[in-house]
Amino acid sequence: MEFEREKLMIKEKLELLKNKTILVLGLGGVGGYVTESLARCGIGHLILVDYDIVDITNINRQIIALHSNIGKKKTDCFKERIKDINPNCLVETLDIFYGIDNKDILFDKKIDYVIDCCDSLESKKLLIEECFKRNIKIICSMGTGNKFHPEFFSITTLKKTEYDPLAKKLRFLLKDEKELLNTKVIYSKEKPLPYEGKIGSIAYVPSVAGLMLTSYVINEFLGENEEK
Numbered sequence: 185m186e187f188e189r190e191k192l193m194i195k196e197k198l199e200l201l202k203n204k205t206i207l208v209l210g211l212g213g214v215g216g217y218v219t220e221s222l223a224r225c226g227i228g229h230l231i232l233v234d235y236d237i238v239d240i241t242n243i244n245r246q247i248i249a250l251h252s253n254i255g256k257k258k259t260d261c262f263k264e265r266i267k268d269i270n271p272n273c274l275v276e277t278l279d280i281f282y283g284i285d286n287k288d289i290l291f292d293k294k295i296d297y298v299i300d301c302c303d304s305l306e307s308k309k310l311l312i313e314e315c316f317k318r319n320i321k322i323i324c325s326m327g328t329g330n331k332f333h334p335e336f337f338s339i340t341t342l343k344k345t346e347y348d349p350l351a352k353k354l355r356f357l358l359k360d361e362k363e364l365l366n367t368k369v370i371y372s373k374e375k376p377l378p379y380e381g382k383i384g385s386i387a388y389v390p391s392v393a394g395l396m397l398t399s400y401v402i403n404e405f406l407g408e409n410e411e412k
Contacts, residue, residue, distance in 0.1 A: 187226050197406055198226055204296045205229040211258040213245040213385055214325045215301030217394025220247055223266045225402050229274045234258045235281040245387045282307045287314055297401050300324040309357045312367050323368040325393055326351040329383035330376035334392035337372050339400050345371045370396055
C-alpha cells in the first residue's frame with residue numbers, strides 16, 4: 185500500500201493522520217511543498233486556499249508549476265495532483281484572497297491545524313487572530329525570498345524572530361495583542377539580499393521551509409515534537 189514504509193515507523197498512528205483536517209493558506213513556493221508532503225504523509229482532509237494561477241515565473245521554485253499548468257488555477261492543479269498521489273484524501277479548495285470580507289469562510293468545518301504560507305501581512309494577522317479566537321492551532325511561514333541558505337531556518341515563536349523583515353512587520357501589527365506573539369513560525373536568521381523592486385527566490389529555500397512546516401505539524405500530531 186502507499187503508506188507501507190510510513191506505517192513501519194508510526195504504526196497505528198497512521199489512522200490518526202487519516203482523520204486530521206489541515207488548512208493550507210497559500211500554494212506558492214512554501215505552501216506547495218507543504219500541501220504535497222501532507223498528502224504523502226496520509227493526511228485525510230486538506231482545505232487549500234489560494235486565488236492565484238500558475239505563472240511561468242513560478243517554475244523555478246513551485247512544485248505545482250509546470251509548463252503544462254501555466255494559466256491554470258493553483259487550487260485546481262493541486263486537487264488533481266493530490267488525487268493522483270493519495271486518492272483517499274479529501275481535498276476542498278477555496279479560490280479566494282483571504283481578508284476581512286471573507287474571514288469566516290475558512291472555518292465552517294472542524295480544522296485541526298492551519299498552516300499559513302501566504303504573502304499578505306494583513307491576511308496573516310487576520311488568520312492568526314481568528315485561529316486564536318477559535319482555539320485552532322496555527323503555524324506561519326515568514327520570509328523565504330532573497331535568501332540562499334535553508335540551513336538557517338528554525339521554528340520558534342514570532343516574538344523570538346530576528347533578521348526577518350516580514351516577521352518584524354508582523355510583530356508590529358500584533359504589538360497590542362501580545363499573546364499572539366507566541367504564534368509558532370518558521371523563519372530564517374539569514375539576512376536577505378537588499379530589496380530592489382522585486383523579491384528573488386531559489387528552488388531549495390522555500391521548499392525546505394515547506395517541508396519543515398509539514399514536519400512540525402505531523403510530529404505534533406505524533407507527539408514527537410520537543411519544545412524549544
